[in-house]
Each structure stands twice: as C-alpha cells, then as structure tokens.
Amino acid sequence: MLREDVTEAIRAAVFEELAAVGFARMSIEGIARRAGVGKTAVYRRWKSKLSLVLDLVSAVAAQGLPAPATGSLYGDVRALLEVAAHALRHPVASQVIPDLLVEAARNPEIAETIRAALLDGRQGVAALVVRDAVGRGELPETADPDRVTDLVLGPLYWRLVVVRGELPPGYLDDLAASVVAALTRG
Structure with missing residues (x-):
C-alpha cells in the first residue's frame, strides 16, 4: 500500500520543481530530492514525469x-x-x-x-x-x-x-x- 503522506510530498515537489526549472528540465531525480524520497517512490506511483504532471493537472482541475x-x-x-x-x-x-x-x-x-x-x-x-x-x-x-x-x-x-x-x-x-x-x- 502506498503511503498518502509520501504521495502528497511528491505532488508538492512536482509543483516546486516545475516552478523552479520547468517541465523540460524537470527530472524524477529532482522531484524525489525535493520530496525527500527515493526515485523508486515516485516510479511506484507514476511511470514517467509526463504521466505525473498530467495526473497532477487533472487532479488540480478536478477540484x-x-x-x-x-x-x-x-x-x-x-x-x-x-x-x-x-x-x-x-x-x-x-x-x-x-x-x-x-x-x-x-x-x-x-x-x-x-x-x-x-x-x-x-x-x-x-x-x-x-x-x-x-x-x-x-x-x-x-x-x-x-x-x-x-x-x-x-x-x-x-x-x-x-x-x-x-x-x-x-x-x-x-x-x-x-x-x-x-x-x-x-
């Protein structure tokens, strides 16, 4: 089972990373570092940075x-x-x-x-x-x-x-x- 607090930390890190370096320069490594987790924690939830960003855009819009x-x-x-x-x-x-x-x-x-x-x-x-x-x-x-x-x-x-x-x-x-x-x- 995936820990929700880790998932939320990763989501917050994605927004910070996008704001800091943009999509093109954003990396799973940078996201994991900002979230204080390993890359595997990110890859367990999303297969790529594209799928991660698309998921977040959809989640924010759904609100x-x-x-x-x-x-x-x-x-x-x-x-x-x-x-x-x-x-x-x-x-x-x-x-x-x-x-x-x-x-x-x-x-x-x-x-x-x-x-x-x-x-x-x-x-x-x-x-x-x-x-x-x-x-x-x-x-x-x-x-x-x-x-x-x-x-x-x-x-x-x-x-x-x-x-x-x-x-x-x-x-x-x-x-x-x-x-x-x-x-x-x-």
Whole structure:
C-alpha cells in the first residue's frame, strides 16, 4: 500500500520543481530530492514525469472553481474574476501555467489534458453562470458560456501571466462591468 503522506510530498515537489526549472528540465531525480524520497517512490506511483504532471493537472482541475451564486450576472462575473485573479497571481501557478502551455504546443498529450482538465472545468462554471443569468432574465437563452470564459479569463491571463503586470485599483470591477456589457449587448 502506498503511503498518502509520501504521495502528497511528491505532488508538492512536482509543483516546486516545475516552478523552479520547468517541465523540460524537470527530472524524477529532482522531484524525489525535493520530496525527500527515493526515485523508486515516485516510479511506484507514476511511470514517467509526463504521466505525473498530467495526473497532477487533472487532479488540480478536478477540484474546480466554486460556482458563484451572488444573485446577479455582474456579481457572478466579478466573483469569477476574483477567484481567477487569485489563482493566476499564485507564485507557483504563474510559473507553471506558461511552461505547461509551451509544452502543450509540443506535446499533444499535454495539450489534450490541459484542454480537458482546465478548459472544460472553467466552461462548466461559466455554463452555470449563464444558466443562472438566463433564469433571472439577464441574458438570452442563446448566451454562450464559452464567451464568458473567454471574456473573463482572456484579459486576466494576458495581464497577469503574459505581461506580468499588476492589477490597478478597480480593475476587476471595471472588467466585470465590461464583461457584463459585452454579454448583454448582443
């Protein structure tokens, strides 16, 4: 039987190693060293660094975003922006996400796992936001959850991960208002 505390130490070490050296330079040896275990402990759980990273991406995505239920489209969008901004500002996530996206361009298995785990989870939350807004009469029944995902995550990803800029005061409020305006306009 595999010890859960060892498995958790390995998972934590993977995130640290990804943030420190990136996927391409990451090694099972480095992960084992950070976790304070032998390489065999890692290989008993995962067959390769790729399977380990894919498993972790799926596990993190499975935790999902909480679906906001503020009672208004603006409130729900603003809550999504807050959660997404917090996640993208996390020091490990801000290093790991861009690296995995680069690797996804080279490796279809990584690309598919990221798409399925991360995008599908986000779209699920967006679908709930749209469903609730349609139920309240704030959006038409034809409203597209994909557009919510694009409008919420696109600007945040650009500013926090690509440009690595700070969010000025009121940015999330203004962005939420812009997203709602874009969604209700059409």
